[in-house]
Amino acid sequence: MAISKGQISLVTYKECLKYLHSLNYDLAPLWFLLCEITNKKRSDILLAQDELIPPNQLLRLQLGINRLIKENYPPQYFVGHTYFFGRKFYVKEGVLIPRFDTEILVEKTLENLNDAQTILDLGTGSGAIAITLKKERPYLNVSALDISVNALELTKINAAFHNAKLNLIHSDLFNEVSNLYDVIVTNPPYLDLNEDIMEMVKKYEPHLALYSAKQGLEISFDIIKRASSFLSNNGLLIMELHSESKEQIASLANEYFSSVNFYKDNNNHTRVMVARRFR
Numbered sequence: 001m002a003i004s005k006g007q008i009s010l011v012t013y014k015e016c017l018k019y020l021h022s023l024n025y026d027l028a029p030l031w032f033l034l035c036e037i038t039n040k041k042r043s044d045i046l047l048a049q050d051e052l053i054p055p056n057q058l059l060r061l062q063l064g065i066n067r068l069i070k071e072n073y074p075p076q077y078f079v080g081h082t083y084f085f086g087r088k089f090y091v092k093e094g095v096l097i098p099r100f101d102t103e104i105l106v107e108k109t110l111e112n113l114n115d116a117q118t119i120l121d122l123g124t125g126s127g128a129i130a131i132t133l134k135k136e137r138p139y140l141n142v143s144a145l146d147i148s149v150n151a152l153e154l155t156k157i158n159a160a161f162h163n164a165k166l167n168l169i170h171s172d173l174f175n176e177v178s179n180l181y182d183v184i185v186t187n188p189p190y191l192d193l194n195e196d197i198m199e200m201v202k203k204y205e206p207h208l209a210l211y212s213a214k215q216g217l218e219i220s221f222d223i224i225k226r227a228s229s230f231l232s233n234n235g236l237l238i239m240e241l242h243s244e245s246k247e248q249i250a251s252l253a254n255e256y257f258s259s260v261n262f263y264k265d266n267n268n269h270t271r272v273m274v275a276r277r278f279r
Helices: 013-022 026-037 040-046 055-071 074-080 101-110 126-136 150-159 199-204 218-230 242-254
Strands: 081-084 087-090 118-122 141-145 167-170 181-186 230-238 257-264 269-279
Touching: 013 026, 026 055, 026 074, 040 150, 040 257, 040 269, 055 074, 074 101, 081 101, 087 150, 087 230, 101 126, 101 230, 101 269, 118 126, 126 141, 126 150, 141 150, 150 167, 167 242, 181 218, 181 257, 218 230, 218 242, 242 257
Parallel strands: 118 141, 118 181, 141 167, 181 230
Antiparallel strands: 081 087, 230 269, 257 269
16 A cells, blocks of 8 residues: 555555555554544445545555554544544644543542532543533533643643533642632543653653652642642542552552542553542
């Protein structure tokens, strides 16, 4: 499926799929590029294998594949969007790409809302968590906070795209926060500075949203220590965490909260903490 400059050969979906399989590369990101660039579902592509791929889409697909394989460039950044909780979210360099693993953070938040009316998404990034909560429970008053102006600009774009009203806060953690919230939900940076992660993530995604000092615990510890001052009576802190840091997180959280529970993700890794404030 090689494409020379100024000349594009006609290629069917069948030929394209054969080419993708010949690359000996993880098929998931390749399929993502193919589906998003051609605006077709995987099932539709499999049913239309003799159909020709439009030249403009074919050219963009080849560029995306080349960047993926040669540069480890994230396909989500290349196409400019990803999906979270079944919804489309715009993404761009400088802002963390929402992960499927984080969907359980939203699920556990929804399960524990009870009579909650106000929510703060601490470190909102693209706004995926805050917007999802607002769309799933429209009655909620949702605030989205980030230290990055770049992230807040993207959150604003995604909120407008989903017609979701949010209160945006530019702040380094709680420094500019003055209100109390029924729920604080957060997916903080929790990777150790020396942790071995995918080259694609390490090379292109913002380290500010990935890494934390003190074996990845510094920011999580800071949030746990300060969160109660910004929670209403019986309020909740719901936090994503590194699966290997459960014991350290639990030990500290039990000093500041009346109850602390942990939940595992689909891979059986401890992923979410739900901590209730002392009355």
